Amino acid sequence: MESGYVTTPFGRRPMSLGMLASQQLAETIEPGMKRNKWKLFRAICEARPALGVTDRALTVLDALLTFYPDDEISEEKGLIVFPSNAQLSLRARGMTPATLRRHLAVLVESGLILRKDSPNGKRYARRDRAGAIGEAFGFSIAPLLARAAEIESLAAQTVADRELLRATRERLTVCRRDISKLISVALDEAIPGDWETFTMMFRALVARLPRVATTESLAPLLDEMVLLRDEAVNLLERHVKRQKTDANESQIERHKQNSNPNSTYELEPSFDTKQGEKAATINEGMAEPPDERRVRPPMPSAGTGNKTSGAADPESGPSLKSFPLGLVLQACPQILDYGPGGAIGNWRDLMSAAVIVRSMLGVSPSAYEEACLGMGPENAATVIACILEKGGHINSPGGYLRDLTRRTERGEFAIGPMLMALVRASGPTARHVG
Structure with missing residues (x-):
């Protein structure tokens, strides 16, 4: 800074510790340091949010920089600009004097410029006989040069964040x-x-x-x-x-049909739904028509007889996902009565209750074991809870469970629609089905 000592503002404007810190910072400019004023101004515009200045204040700073005679800012060429308010207002695109003073104060408070006031508060410069400026009073842009590295770093970070x-x-x-x-x-x-x-x-x-x-x-x-x-x-x-x-x-593969008509799903009898409930159950994703669960229809192929795969992809595995336990209990509240102590607090409790309900519904151990292998133990317990909730519509729970297990292996069954249907059925306006 050119003065080499602390300067205080003219008139009623008070001195602040921020001004003192800015003046001390301005005295730490490294010798020979230079910056292009317009590149530095662009960096200030990029880092504007981090510097805490407004766009109108940057308009005033832009006007101030136009009064600096060279494109490069350096101590050798002086760091004071001393335009009158009238000239500064013209270059600030006709800004009113009151607005101009307010934004000049913002630039001072943000530590981008300093005031170097004359004894009478006017802005002017004294020149020697050769015409060189000896001493000037106005605004010092020394803080811009002292904080150039910081400003450029803030601008780079702002660009990266954007x-x-x-x-x-x-x-x-x-x-x-x-x-x-x-x-x-x-x-x-x-x-x-x-x-x-x-x-x-x-x-x-x-x-x-x-x-x-x-x-x-x-x-x-x-x-x-x-x-x-x-x-x-x-x-x-x-x-x-x-x-x-x-x-x-x-x-x-050739289509293979079972030659033994008495060899049906092991111990489980066929299942069906009650009259009047069949279509609704199918629409809710609860079951398929009994005739569709036997053998998958053959797929004709050119040049051959009827052929079918007859099996699911062995590498695909179960495609069901477990749903939150709270949703399962909301859809199937009847299973709570069979939990340890009449409550279910975790999946282990639900699976224990499912074993009891499985036996009560007459589902064979082999059917439940296949469901656990095909769906996963959590999903198998969830299906048992759903069967209990809709038990009045299912004549053969064991056959129904085996059918859902086969559909799961083929990727044709999802638990979500079943749970959503039960949640809607258990609403305040729905009839409870036991």
Whole structure:
């Protein structure tokens, strides 16, 4: 700083510790340090939020810099500009004097400029006989040169954050589009899966999007959407793989029918629904018509007889996902009576209650064991709870469970619609079915 000592503002303006700190900082300029004033001003504009200045204050700073005679700021060429308020107002695009004074105060408080007031508060410069400026009173831009490295670093960080936010927004937009269209194609093609739950989860994520987006708020939402998209893609890919496997097997295997008409599903009798409830049960995803559960219809192939795969893809495995225990208990409250102490607090309690209910319903141990292997123990217990809840509509719980197990292995059964139907049925306006 040119003065080499502390200067205080003219008139009623008080001195502050911030002004003192800015003056001390301005005295730490390294010898020979230079910066292009317009590149430095651009960096200030980039780092504006971090510096705590307004866009109108930057307009005044831009006007001040136009009064600096050279493009490069350096101590050798002086660091004081001394325009009158009238000239400064013209270059600040006609800003009124009161507004001009207010934004000059903002620049001083933010530590970007300093006041070097004359004894009478006027801005002027004294020149020697050669015309060189000996001493000037006005505004010092020394803090800009002293904080040049800091300002450039803040500007670079601001640009990086903005680019990261832009990239995060783009990835989120693409992910939202992917999930929406994947769910649409799954519903249009009637692909097996709990797509109703997928839709609810997707809408919940979209509802959490903030109005003012930041990288910190969007990153966790993006991670959850990526996981949801990956799960949807996996279900669709498994369906495509299963279709290819079935098509290949239909070309090389002959259709085999059971020659023993008495050899039906081991110990379980056939099941059916009560009259008047059959169509509703099918619509709710609870069962298929009894005639459809026997043997899958043959698939004709050119040049051969009737052929069918007759088996699910051995590599695909169970495609069911476990639902929250609270949702299961909300849909199937009757299972609570069979839990330890008349309550169910975790999955172990539900599975223990399912064993009791299985025996009570007359489901054979082998049928329940197959369900555990085909669906998973949690899902098998959930299905037992659903069968208990809808027991009045099912004549053969064991045969029904075996049929659901086979449909699960073929990827044709999802627990979600069954639970949603029971949740709706247990509402306050629905009739309770025991």
